[in-house]
Amino acid sequence: MTLLHWATIAPFLLAILIPFLYKYARAIHTGWFVLALPLVLFIYFLQQLPVTSGGGVIHHTVPWVPSLGIDFTVYLDGLSLLFALLITGIGTLVILYSIYYLADKSEKLNNFYVYLLMFMGAMLGVVISDNLIVLYVFWELTSLASALLISYWFHKEKSTYGAQKSMLITVFGGFAMLGGFSLLYVMTGTFSIRGIIDSVDLVTSSALFLPAMLLILLGAFTKSAQFPFHIWLPDAMEAPTPVSAYLHSATMVKAGIYLVARLTPVFGGSPEWFWLLSGFGLVTLLWGSLSAVRQKDLKGILAFSTVSQLGLIMSLLGIGSASLYYGNGTETALYTTATLAAIFHLINHATFKGSLFMTAGIIDHETGTRDIRKLGGLMSIMPITFTISLIGLASMAGLPPFNGFLSKEMFFTGVLNATTLDIFNMQTWGILFPVVAWIASVFTFVYCAIMFFRTFTGEFKKENYDKHVHEAPIGMLISPIVLGSLVVIFGFFPNLLAYTLIEPAIVSILPNITIQDINIYHWHGFNTELFMTLGVIAIGTLIFLNMKRWVQTAMYLKERDPLNRVYDRSLDWLVKGSQGVTRVQMTGLLRDYFVYMCVFMILLFGYTAIRYNAFAIDTTNVSAIPPYMWVVTAIFIAVTISILFINNRITMIIVVGVIGFMVALLFVNFSAPDLALTQLMVETVSVVLFMLAFYHLPELRKEKSKLGFNLVNLLVSIGVGVLVTMLALSSLALGNEANFASISEYYIENSKVLAGGYNIVNVILVDFRGLDTMLEILVLGIAALGVVAMIKLRMTGREDV
Template identity: 60%
Template sequence: MSSLHLAILLPFIAAIVIPLIYPLTKRLHTGWITILVPAALFMYFVFRLGDTANGGYIVEEMAWVPSLDINFDAYLDGLGLLFALLITGIGVLVVLYSIFYLDKTKEQLANFYVYLLMFMGAMLGIVLSDNLIVLYIFWEITSLSSALLISYWFTNKGSIFGARKSMLVTVFGGFAMMAGFILLYLETGTFSIQALIDQRDLIMASPYFIPAMILVLLGAFTKSAQFPFHFWLPDAMEAPTPVSAYLHSATMVKAGIYLVARMTPIFAGASEWFWIIVVTGLMTLIWGSVSAVRQKDLKGILAFSTISQLGLLMVLLGLGSAAFTGETIDENLVYSAAIMTAIIHLFNHATFKGSLFMAVGIIDHETGTRHIQKLGGLMAIMPVTFTISLIGLASMAGIPPFNGFISKEMFFTELLHISSMNVAGVETWGVVILAVAWIASVFTFLYCAILFFKTFFGTFNKENFSKEVHEAPLGMLISPVILVGLVIILGLFPNLLVPTVIEPAVASILPHLPAEELTINLSLWHGLNTELLMSLGVIGFGTTLYMTYSKWKNLRIMQHDRDPFNSVYDKSLNGLSTSSEWITNVQMTGRLKDYFTYMLLFIVSLLTYSFIRSDSFTLSFTQTEEAPLFLYGIVFLTILSTIALLFMKERIPLIITVGVVGFLIALLFAVFSAQDLAITQLLIETVTVVLLLLAFRHLPEMVQETGSRVRKSLHIALSASVGLLVFLIGTASFALRNDANFTPVSEFFIENSYSLAGGKNMVNVILVDFRGLDTILEVLVLAIVALAILMMVKLRFKGGEDV
């Protein structure tokens, strides 16, 4: 096993070990053991920085199901390394924060850290997998583990509700994404991402291109809470704050961003890709920023701010896809600046949003509330938390000298250049995109101001808090202090990580451009330009809105902090439940006859469709022989006995007649030299008849069907259809055997039964060796049935009395 594979699997291995050693660590917080895993992985990926410089990459292969092109191939390039560093680096800080946030005497820490490690390993699997199916498997593990983390406080109904909502939405998107992956495979014959990039021209010319693109984007949009799938994220805030800081600011919600970035070399260049991503991102940006202003819960504000920032990242990735549409390399290099901005803001967002979530967690932990109307005057009581919040919010609002200001200025620059992009319709709608994005920036400044001033300024009312308010312990402050330290350092020295982290990631997204040309030179001051004027306008308008907050905060729209799309989700879920109940009532009637009707109707429909779709029906009697006279007699008796079943009015004659039909069929098997089948049929038929006779003699008299003529006609038509279909399948199979181009599967068993399995009885070899797994499962089913019967008998005669 290679080192990259071990890096992916290490969190899963640790997740297995944690519960085993948990009883031995009662005196030690489990987090101190867990933190070793992300710390070791972070150092490992730091030492791999040199491998991805100048567009370099590493591929470590591991065969899994090569016949289906499903291999566990680990691929490390600049983009994967950037995400791996975020996953493990933020993971270290989150685990450290959780050690002081979660009480080891009150919390089920083993469960928490198992879920967290599962999620960490799954995220690493997503960003380091080259195979789409393996990526999908890890993708769904993130959905499962995140739902477990959100519902960690499972006694809280809100936690269960939020976990279920996130699970339903993200798993729906995951299924859609998998369908898109399958369409790409049907066109190219490979699941390898790098191989797909090499076949980009073939994919773009394919009729599957648009469906595959939409399905893949559905997966990305649901995971990254893009409009209109954003509504699951605010409810996920019921999770403990370490979970929110990890999943919903730095990692899980960035999985969709990663997928769009990774698939950009495959789909970019098409105007559909550009417009779907830009419009969706723009709607998410403005919706999230406006909705954040209406929130009264601190986590609610941060949740919608995260939605807004994710929309901004999507807009940048959409704009950057124009780097595949230029007529020259120089033109594409100009458009690639949007991708650079996206990567820079991705990193910046992880730093300031992670610190803000931790700061809000501290406020909740030390005051017992997150409601903004109860808070106020905390600046003097919690000075360190105040400073952390000041730096984080200023960076998110785009105020210098912090790193968020730099990426916001770069975002404005890309918006100003949008009209020059070589994309259909961009000249018309470029101004609209610029205006909407600028308005969203104003609301971003506004909700940052509301969160900051309403929490730390004003009057401190002791009666609003259920506990004595004080600053958090030192251990809980370390992680957010480190993050805001990065916010300051990367604002004052913006090029610090550019050559080692940012540029290799950009080169991974734009493989068609020379890596040495994708250079970035950042600076905090760009002089007096249009971007700076736009920033000043944001601050001016945002300040005006905040100063007049008391005049418009009582508007009706401000009184509803729950997203209106939640009602759509609730109604859809209720409709699904109601329709499921209706279908169940229709199907589960308690009548065996109805169950057989549904099953046979489905079988007939499916096989009929298969016959028509494949055009496989054929009929040939060229190699038939005349049957002996006694065979006609056996067939006649079988038909006569079968028809007689329709006129039986008592159970005993009915059972005996069914047995006669079974014995006649066994006789047919014997005539055609299928002695094994004949013996099996005789044994089963004998046992069945005996058991039925023993059982049915205790039941009341048989009641004839009194259904309507329509029901009876349906049963007759369905029975005739089943018989006709079986006859057609038999005749078509016989005709196929006479086709020179057809090789029956029996030839394989005839040739290999003895050489591969060492058995001369081909039927036994098939059952025991070639279909051994089926046989084991059949035996298992029989064993379960036998145990069920045994328990029923014991319960019936327990202690000699009826129970």
Template identity: 55%
Template sequence: MSWVHIMIVLPLLFAVFIPFLYKAFPKIHTGWFVLAVPVVIFGYLASFLPMVASGQTAMLEVPWIPYFDINFDVYVDGLGLIFALIISGIGALVVVYSIFYLSKAREALHNFYVYLMMFMGAMLGVVLSDNMIVLYLFWELTSVSSFLLIAYWYQRKQSRFGAQKAMLITVFGGFSMLAAILMLHNIGGTFSIQELIAQGDVVMQHELFIPAMLLLLLGAFTKSAQFPFHIWLPDAMEAPTPISAYLHSATMVKAGIYLVARYTPIFGGTPEWFWIVTGVGLFTLFWGSINAVKQRDLKALLAFSTISQLGLIMSLLGMGSAALYFGSGDDAAQIHLIAILAAVFHLINHSTFKGSLFMVVGIVDHETGTRDMRKLGGLMSIMPVSFTLALIGSLAMAGLPPFNGFLSKEMFFTGTLNAAQLDIFNVGTYGVMIPIVAWIASIFTFVYSIVLVAKTFFGKYQPERLEKEAHEAPLGMLIPPSILGFFVIAIFFFPNVLYDYVLHPMVNSIAPSIGPSLDYTIEAWHGWDAIELWMTVAVVALGLILFSTLKKWMWMYNNIPQSMHLNNWFSGGIRRMERVSHKIIDFHMTGYIRDYLVYILITFLIIVGGSFFLTNSFSMQSDIGEVNLFEYALAFGLIGAAALVVITRSRLTAVVSVGVLGYVIALFFIILRAPDLALTQLAIETVSVALYLLCFYHLPKLRSREEEQGEKFQPFNFIVALATGTLITLIMLSVNDHRLFESISWYYEDAYELAGAANMVNAILADFRAFDTYLEIFVLAIAALGVFALIRLRLNRRGRDESQ
């Protein structure tokens, strides 16, 4: 196992020790111990930057289940490495922020950091795994750990609802993704992503290509909150702000982006991939930006802005995938590769300014007691550092200089203009809408960015509407957003350093077929004749007009019928499913074991009996030998004893009848020359009868026959029981007639020499199948403990009742 593998599992292993550290050091915030994990991971992974910057990659293999082609293979390239650095780097800042945000006296910090480490390890596994099954396992672990993080304040109804909603939607997408993975394995005969990329032509020509693509995109869209699956993200904001800053700005919601980027070499260059990814991304960008403006809760505004920004990145990956259609050496490929460059650039930029904004919003909430912008205002002079950080993040999100968001937003406009001029995929018909939709969405992005700062920090200070007197946050809470704010500005002035070491390797990973020939210089100024410049000027001008007239057109949001809201569709669908489930459960969950046994037996009859009947597998041609009169007598005695167990009203008679059944079976073993088995059967039967008598002696008496007159004979149950017995008999006879392999009984003939046991049955149980017997004893011991616990519970309750 390599050190990269260790870095992936390190958070998961460390999570085991967090509860012990929490209890052993009650006066020390647990986050100080946890901080070392992401710092170590970030420091080690950063050592790979020179390698990927030079165009190299690393495949590190660890066999796991090689028979099924499932191995813990790690692939380190520009795409996976940068995602891993974002996960660990932002993770370290979130831990520092959490130390000052969450109080150890009021919060269950051991749970918080266990969930956080689980999520960090899962995300690292997602972005570094080359084997698709291992990637899927980590993918689902992100859903489980994010569910726990969102529901961290489980006492709140909205937290539980938000966690449930996120879990249902993302796990649904995960199942779709699993189906796509199995289809891809069927196509390429491998679970390795890199091997599938090498078989690109074979994959593209297969009949499962389109279904696999659609199912894979479904998984990506649900995780990255693309329309119409975006509805889980706003409700997930009920989680503590450190969780929102980590999951919903830098990591979890980027998992779907990563998935699309990683599989672009396989599916890119096709019209289906281009239009679905581009179309869904643009509509999500548009929908998220429009809905962000109407929000009154700061975190809700950031939630919809995140949806919008994720749509922007997704659309760029879709537009850039056209480069793979042209291939290496084509100038058109280089032109459209700019969209992929803009996607990865904005992905990094978004992690910096959105992470900073989430932390600032958390500071405002922490220091004022509210996130409602109608109660806020005038905080600029009271919280000057927080105001500065909010201004930096908001202007970067709005796409203004001198902040990194301006550079990637200009490249976004460039990508849309290039995509509109494509002469493939029928873009000429609808391509003009791409830059138009992008431009309109950018106007609303500008508006909600200004709303966030203006409504919070400008205007009149209203202390009477706040839950506590506002003041600046402590230094420890300001350091993480300040670091991110520094990168927001630094990237603007030194973007090409980031391009050489980070962006260029990421682009090469997404479009390896084109080759590392992209020669691009990121610049803030393209000249007065650049269309992107005038698009930005129009965004600012119209954005300021819309912001200044906000009250005059906000009424339009109120005119949308409630029935049109996707949240209502989701909630209504869940309620209807719950009602149907309750009806089904009430119908078949009667509380009688007899009914449940009937369900099981009917299912057995339909599935097993039907299978035997349809395949004509019943056979009774075996030579079962001569049956003498004595064996017939024993058989009739067996049947009579079984019938007596059912119809008798006396427990003593029932126990004796059960004993007779066992002894008759022992006689059959003697007749069939199995003395060891007969001795074992006699011993077990004698002990069982004695234990039955001992237990039944302490049970309450059976109801009298007069009280049982209401319980009539039920022909249906009798028919089911008779049919089941008949089917099992037929199956046994048929199996005996279909011996496909030689019996293994010969292996036990030398039991005495092999195990030193004179009784073959004992040798099989205690030696040949010792581990199986041990597990059976273990199960019985658990059952005995359960019975003992129930008896003690009843005795304790009876003692309390008598004392009262």
């Protein structure tokens, strides 16, 4: 394995050690042991910048399941390096912040850091893996780890509810995405993302193109909280603030953005991809900004702002994908601006959103509340938190001179350029793009103003707080200060990122497209974008100043997203439906379970045989049946039928034992003495044990059963018997017809050569079918544990109280 492989799995390795560090080094906060890893990884990835900025890539493969085309292949280019730096860089600051935020010794820090490291490793695996199946494994690990982090305070009902919701929605999307990956494999014959991009013509010309796209986007939309799947994100706010800062700024919600960007070379240039990304992105942008305005909790505002900002980035990726339709034509430069804006805003969002979540956590930590109806007047009491929040909120609102202003102006440029598209019916619907973008930006300004002025200005009312309010300790301030500083630095010197991070990422998203020189600056003259910004500030200010007229409206009073009703009712219907199915299926009667299995077997095998014309009878190569076998068969049938008329348990057990001994006789006749010996031993032990157990039971009473009950039993029995007989005869006939070589010859020839054994049956069981034998041993082991548990169990009589 290469260093890049080790960098990907390093968080998992450290997570294994955390419980031991926590146990034997309780005097030191566990976070200090964890902090070094993301810092080292961040430095390592920084050292790869010269490679990717020069157009190079790092690509290594470790075989995993080569026969299925599944390998642990790592691929580091401009796009994956950008995300790796965000994951490790923000991760370092989040862990430093968490050391002071979770300073209470009652916290189970071993659990917290194990989950956090697992999450970090899973995200690195997502962005660095080149194999779709490996990417999917890491993808689902992010869902699992995030659910564990959200439910960290599991004693709170809202925490477990939020974790369950995030798990259900994102895993549902993940399953759909796996289906899309499978379709890509069917079309191209490879799970490698590089290989699929190289075979893009096979994908675009296939009838499976659209189904694969829809399934993959379902996974991306659920993970990146696009409308209407965004409802899990606000409930994830029940996680500790360091988790919220990490999930929202650099990791979980950005996974869908990454997937869309990575697969744009495959699906980009098609009208479906363009409309799905830009359409859902703009709706999410607008819905998130409107929803954020009516929130009363600081983290609630930030949660819906994340939804809105993710919609902005998604819409830009959709608009930018139009450049793949034009190729290197004259229009291309217009639409690559949208992709440039998406990448730049991705970075900017990580900086200002990470700092804002941390300041929200500081306010909660030092005041005991996040409710903006109680907050106010904190400007002079918490000056550093006030300054960081001012910078972050101004950037998110799109105000100069901060980095958010630059990417927001580029966003306006992107949606304005979209109106000039002469494809995808944009001549008709294109005008909606800048309109929706502008309205959403107005409400973005409004919720930023609400969060700032309601928290830091006004009168400080000491009675609203349960704590003595003061500024946070310096250790908790370092991380938001660093992120706030980056907001300012990237605002004044944006071109620091132009050719180191932004251009290599764009090249990864839009291969074979000539990228114009990137030069990001503040002043572009009095253009449409500037007037749109001035309009946002003016209208947004008017709305904010007239908020008193809004606070009594139904929209403002309902903080909870109305789409949550759909989720809750769907979950209720699912539970009720599963209970109904369970009542029908889990009757507690072995007879019913056996009937279900037999009917399923009859339908499945019967349909398959009829569908593929597999029923056939050919007696040309069947040997003659000796007379004594007719006698054995007649005894076999007679004894079996006699069971129906026996009313005594002991007699019934003896008769069933006779059937088993007759089976052993058949094995002897077919030259299988080892099987016959096994059958005799098992049958003897079974008969003895059954007789010992059943001897002490009450006398068997024959209950009268209804005709329908007996008829079902008869039909199922006849169906199974006929089906098994026909399958046996058909396999013989079709084998003769196709002239298949007997598999027994293979075992005879290879038992000694491949397995080193002369007893062919033993070799088959231990070597050729070793996995089956291992699972059988596992079943026996589970049964043994069940027996031990029953023996050890001592009932007190109060278990059901």
